[in-house]
Amino acid sequence: MRLTKCLLVAATIFSCTSACAQQVLNVSVSNTQGFERHEVVGIEVKKVATLLKKNQLQDIRIKSKQTGKSEAIQWVDNDSDGKPDELLFLAKVGANSKADFTLCSDKNLALPQSQLIAYSRFVPERTDDYAWENDRVAFRTYGPDAQRRTEQHLENGTLSSGIDLWLKRTTEPVINKWYKGYLTDPGFYHTDHGEGYDPYHVGASRGTGGTGVWYNDSLLVSKNFVTHKTIAEGPLRTIFELKYAPYGPYLVVETKRISLDVGSNFSKFVITYRSQKPLPNYTVGISLHKNEGQTGIDEKAGIFSHHEQIDGIYIGEGLVIDPEFVQKAFANKSKTPDQSNLLVLTKPSGKITYYSGFAWQKSGQIQNRSDWEAMLKKQAEILSHPLIVTIK
Known part of the structure; x- marks a missing residue:
């Protein structure tokens, strides 16, 4: 029974990883200052164009490599032309360090529940x-x-x-x-x-x-x-x-x-x-x-x-x-x-x-x-x- 549970957990992890592994971009956020930062970070859509060519916008996820959790995201159309220009996410980065994230397409990876805060x-x-x-x-x-x-x-x-x-x-x-x-x-x-x-x-x-x-x-x-x-x-x-x-x-x-x-x-x-x-x-x-x-x-x-x-x-x-x-x-x-x-x-x-x-x-x-x-x-x-x- 214990072996079966372990195999099920391993299969679940492999399934999620495989979904993300089909096409992945590695995102690194570096903080050069001597205090922790918890800020909204923007990525230009053109920098993730290869990922969007084969995937739906609503399936894109950003996952922290440190916690393994999906981060809240927001697409922004800065010039009001009906197309997103920027992908926002919230990055927590320690003093004089960096935080690593995985950007991928995985509709099975749940987004965090979020309110209309801003x-x-x-x-x-x-x-x-x-x-x-x-x-x-x-x-x-x-x-x-x-x-x-x-x-x-x-x-x-x-x-x-x-x-x-x-x-x-x-x-x-x-x-x-x-x-x-x-x-x-x-x-x-x-x-x-x-x-x-x-x-x-x-x-x-x-x-x-x-x-x-x-x-x-x-x-x-x-x-x-x-x-x-x-x-x-x-x-x-x-x-x-x-x-x-x-x-x-x-x-x-x-x-x-x-x-x-x-x-x-x-x-x-x-x-x-x-x-x-x-x-x-x-x-x-x-x-x-x-x-x-x-x-x-x-x-x-x-x-x-x-x-x-x-x-x-x-x-x-x-x-x-x-x-x-x-x-x-x-x-x-x-x-x-x-x-x-x-x-x-x-x-x-x-x-x-x-x-x-x-x-x-x-x-x-x-x-x-x-x-x-x-x-x-x-x-x-x-x-x-x-x-x-x-x-x-």
Whole structure:
């Protein structure tokens, strides 16, 4: 009986291995940094074209050689042409080491159960917000109907291209639940029902990650986004685009492609912009609210932070930008409401990439300013030393 069981187990292993062994690509993910990494990794579809020629997309699996388990994956169509451009998976790699994976076709190998964790959508329930979240943080910004309501002095208006923060203390999705609560109670998500809430005020400020142009000692900013497009959502990454109407004497036009990965406190902003006249700078900011918090500026490292208390609980906000593009940064404090911002002026190249995020003490992710500064420093190191993916 014991021999029979062993033979059955061996046959099962051989069957799974044989299915993968028909055509296999070996994927290695290397980490050159002295801390463990747990990040979403992307593989261009063209690099696995030989595997896809003879196999169905839905049968592709990535299996860890260390654990033998199948990893969560997500196919992403980055250019919205109806064809996937990138295969995403979650890689856990130790400090100064590498992790090995097998990429193969095996429809019998079960994929891990996964939720729609990296999520974003247009929100008509409250005029026309656009909101996004993952298992750690949530954000939103505002559309043309919210702008119209403000300009026509109607209820529920918001005139802002700033980035709002929703303070989560759960790994579960909250966007749909909180907006559903809003339908019967407009103050629903401003009260913590056990999952977090939205006490963060944006107004006309930059929130955390809003943009503009510093001109004649004042900040020129766009109004609300005019169009939106959801590009991807899934267990690993959400991506969307927002476009803005021309603003200021330079007639600046912006397209913001924003993405958020599972497990990260930082949204990635890739912004392309143009203007009718050469710009003096392109600026990214963080609201200083009532100037009661503290700022941190490290131009050399490209790390910019704000530390404050909201309802007596610590929250840290921050930006991480390649220092090569930074002109200068300073705290612009004003007596005018919503006009105080930490401003980072970047060289006007027509395109900028930066990471904007936060951490809230009540989420359990951090406890104090020191923790947040360490998280920002780690994020800067991650960006300057990305995981190295090789395929054989």
